[in-house]
Amino acid sequence: MTTTTAAPPEEKAAAPKKSRKKLIIIIAVVLLLGGGGGYWFVLKPKGAEDGPPEPGTVVPLDHVQINLAEGHYLRLGLSLQLTADAGGEGHGEFDGSKALDAAIDVFSGRSVAEVAKEGQRAKLKLELVHLLEERYHGDVMDVYFTEFVTE
Template sequence: MTVTAAPPEEKASAPPTKSKKKLMIIAVVVLLLGGGGGYWFFLKPAPEPGPPEPGTVLPLEPIQINLAEGHYLRLGLSLQLTVAAEEGGHGEFDGSKALDAAIEIFSGRDVAELAKGGERAKLKKELMHELEEDYHGDVMDVYFTEFVTE
C-alpha cells in the first residue's frame, strides 16, 4: 500500500500586514512631499521688497502760500523719485499733488510757528506722509529748495 501524503494545508490567505503598512507609510510620505512641493511652487510668499532705489530729483516751481495775518511763504519743493516711478512708464511725473498737499499743510500757519527750529522738520514729515499716500510710494523724499516767509 502506498501511502500518499496529503497535500499540506495552506494557511488561509491573510493579507500581509507589514507590506500594507509600508505601502501606507510610503503613500503618506509621498502625499506630504507632494503637498509641500505644491505649496512651495504655487503658494510660496513673495520675497520682501528691499528699500526703494533713489531715482532722479524732480524740482517743482516755487509757490506762494498765504499764512496768517497777511504774511506769505514762498516754498520751493523738489521730489526724490524712486527708480520704480521712472520705470513705470507713466510719462511725465506730475507734481501737482505735492504742491496741493503743501498748500493744505502750510496755509494759515503763523510766521512765528514756521520759524521754530523743530516745526519745519515736523511739517516736512507731515508733507512726506501725504506724498506717500498720494503717490503710492513713487516719491521717497521731499526737499525744501526755498523757504522764505514775509
C-alpha cells in the first residue's frame, strides 16, 4: 500500500494570497512612482529650478520723515533693487508707496538708540526687505538706505 501525502487545502490557498499581496504592493509602488514623476515633470512649481532672481533696475524713492519715540524723528531715503523680470521697470511706472508705508510700519515708534545701533539697523532692514518681498510679490529683492538721519 502506498501512501501519498497530499498538502492540506489550507497550504494550497495560502500560496496565492502571498502572490496577490506581492502584486498589490508592486502596483502601489508603481503608482506612487508614476504620481511622483508626473508631479515632477508636469505640476512642479516653475520657480523651484530658477535659482536666485537676477537684479534689475534700482528705483530711488523720495525720502520720508518717520516719527520715533520721545519726539525724535528719522529722515529715511530708500532705493529699491527690483528683479530683472519685475513689471514696470521705469522710474515713472513703479509705485513706491507700498515701500514707504512698509518703512513707516517698521521704524515708527522706535527709540533713536534702537534705529542707530548697527546690528539692530541691519535687523530692521532685513524686516523691511521681507515686507517688501511680500507686498511687491517678489519684484523687490533688496533695499538700500540712501539717507538715514536721526534727530
